[in-house]
Every structure is written in structure tokens, then in C-alpha cells.
Amino acid sequence: MSNDIQGEAGSLEALLDLNGEIYMMDTGYWVKIEAKRVSPSPSIPHGIRYSLTLHDRNNARVVGFDNAHAIKPKGRKRFSGRKVTWDHKHRMDKVEPYEFESAGHLLNDFWGAVDKQMGE
Numbered sequence: 050m051s052n053d054i055q056g057e058a059g060s061l062e063a064l065l066d067l068n069g070e071i072y073m074m075d076t077g078y079w080v081k082i083e084a085k086r087v088s089p090s091p092s093i094p095h096g097i098r099y100s101l102t103l104h105d106r107n108n109a110r111v112v113g114f115d116n117a118h119a120i121k122p123k124g125r126k127r128f129s130g131r132k133v134t135w136d137h138k139h140r141m142d143k144v145e146p147y148e149f150e151s152a153g154h155l156l157n158d159f160w161g162a163v164d165k166q167m168g169e
Contacts, residue, residue, distance in 0.1 A: 060153030064099070077106035080163065084152075092119065092135045095149055101159040102139075103166060112162045113139035114155060120144055138162070 064084045072080040081102050089096040093116055100115040116135040136149040140162070149155060 060151060060156065061097070064097070064152035064156060074167075076167065078111075078167065079104050092116075097152065099155065101155070103163050110139060111141060112159075112166050114147055114159045114162070115139075116149070120146065140166075 064082075065086065067082040068084045070080075070082045072082075074080070081100070081104070083101075084097060084099040086096055087093055087098045098116060100117055101113065102110050102115070103112040105111050115137065119135050120137050136147045138145055138147045138158075147158075
């Protein structure tokens with residue numbers, strides 16, 4: 050097995066091992082991670098259902114990466130080709146598509162967004 054494939058498999062297993070974890074932060078904020086294997090489908094082609102969220106002291110989600118529901122790109126014409134995206138990220142009330150590359154990238158992107166939010 051090549052190092053890239055081993056690294057991807059290792060990051061996937063690391064993500065799956067974090068399922069159900071909750072991390073309390075000194076600031077009163079907290080992180081919850083959910084991740085499990087599912088059968089690949091058109092909506093979840095990578096076969097991983099996930100939700101990684103940062104919540105504030107009042108339990109409101111302020112940052113999240115998940116694929117729990119579909120989102121439609123904004124600004125598309127009514128009858129133009131539509132691409133429905135399931136992987137997406139939340140920042141407060143704003144939702145944007147997220148390009149899932151690997152479990153390792155997902156973890157890095159999520160913790161980067163958490164660091165950015167906590168630094169503000």
C-alpha cells in the first residue's frame with residue numbers, strides 16, 4: 050500500500066474513532082464530532098456521514114461541517130442545471146458548499162475554522 054493510501058486510510062480511521070467525542074474548551078465553547086460509515090450513494094459518494102460542530106456558551110452552533118442535508122447553490126437560474134451538494138459548512142447562519150477531499154482534509158479544515166472563530 051502506498052503512503053498516500055495508508056495516510057488516507059489512517060485519517061479516515063482517526064475521524065471514525067472520534068465519533069461521539071465532545072471536547073469542552075476553556076472559553077465555554079465546545080466541539081462535537083460525529084462520523085460513521087454508510088453505504089456510498091449519490092448524496093454521500095465517499096461513504097462517510099459526518100457532523101463536526103463548534104458551539105458557543107449558549108449551545109448555539111457557530112461553525113459546522115456536515116453532510117446531513119442537501120443545499121442548492123445560490124444564484125442559479127430557475128431552469129439551469131442544478132447541482133445539489135450535501136457536503137457543506139456552516140458559519141453562524143451562512144451555509145456554503147464544502148469540497149470533501151478526504152477525512153484528513155476535513156479534520157484540518159474544521160480545526161482551522163475553529164481556530165479562526167476562537168481567534169475572533
